[in-house]
Amino acid sequence: MKGKRCAKFGFKSGNVLTVAFLYLLLKNPSHGYSLVEELENLGINPHFVPYSIAYRLLRDMESGGLISSKWKNEESGPSKRIYFITDGGVEFLKRWVSNAKDNLKVMENLVSKINGLLRQKN
Amino acid sequence: MKGKRCAKFGFKSGNVLTVAFLYLLLKNPSHGYSLVEELENLGINPHFVPYSIAYRLLRDMESGGLISSKWKNEESGPSKRIYFITDGGVEFLKRWVSNAKDNLKVMENLVSKINGLLRQKN
DNA sequence: TTATTCTATTGACAAAATGTATATATATGT
């Protein structure tokens, strides 16, 4: 039992949201409410993401150094907290994609093996 | 704000482990310790999965009706709890794979979009 | 022989991630 075991594999929804937001922010700075709506462009149904969860994640990402923010007072409508991706955020994205390729292979393999076995058992 | 929002997308490690075990048990009945080692055959490093987590998940899967078990006394070595997949487990597998295909597309799309943007920004 | 490692399973407790509900405030449409 050397080297700690930990179930850090697969795609966790929290991490996926994190990289989705980082991607959107790399394209251009934006605010929380809008970021949730923009998930649509990535094939993720915004209705799957409660705002409270998105805002909390964004604040956690900021305290983790992946993004930064500043308030913007709108002439009309409530103020918005605009987020920007940091260098640390870009590094995080890079690391995530390189891992993601391996994870994708594992998932594809799992899906095709299950499909094959299910067909065979019928 | 009609219809609850909930972040149920992507691949959660718990669910992935669940279907990995169900797949292995559909191939043939097995016990906890062995199931963890067999993850290797699916490209999942067994060292990523603490036994305590695997055993707990198996018990939860049993109480959820996905698998059943019975003790087997070995002539040599400690007794083993052998698990069997149930009809409910097979149904769960089927439902998971059909969702997994869509999730895979989202993930592939996300990875390629991030890659594209990262290359473009360099 | 004694110690260590491997097989095998379980339970308790801690920490992290998610979910739900509520509160605030401005603007627009009916």
Place this chain on the structure above:
DNA sequence: ACATATATATACATTTTGTCAATAGAATAA
């Protein structure tokens, strides 16, 4: 006036994961 949409925040509850310790027989190494 009232409901809906935009926009953010916080508290609390629940679920999921992670860590640690305990048990126990068998095999292996010192």
